[in-house]
Amino acid sequence: MFEWKEDYACGIETIDEQHKVLFKMVSELYELYQNSDKEVYPPQFGQLFKGLQDYTVFHFTSEQKFMLLHNYPNREEHEKEHEAFLEYLNKISMDLNTKEYYQVVTDVLKFVSKWIFHHIQERDFELTEYVKKHENTV
Secondary structure (H helix, E strand, C coil): CCCCCHHHCCCCHHHHHHHHHHHHHHHHHHHHHHCCCCCCCCHHHHHHHHHHHHHHHHHHHHHHHHHHHCCCCCHHHHHHHHHHHHHHHHHHHHHHHHCCHHHHHHHHHHHHHHHHHHHHHHHHHHHHHHHHHHHCCC
């Protein structure tokens, strides 16, 4: 379900490699979800989810530095999407303690998969096009 495809590559090696890691992490969450009892919260889920949160912060920070370096004019809009995504992950982290595991994980997987595909194919591709146009190299 969450397999990296070269169609998702934006052409900036560092960002593409980080996206691959994010795909792998979401895939691991999905596999755990698929292979576990839907009524019992597996302890590994919390570890994987925390890893996803931490790596997402690292990736967004890296991407934001890249945008600053290249004077990307849509940086603020792009960063607002990052902030909204991180807020969502923080909310989910709290929901894991108060709501039914199965429903929270279902919601996470749906949201994250849609968000990642949209963000990469819309926002990150826009960033790449800008850099290619204005810097002549990526």
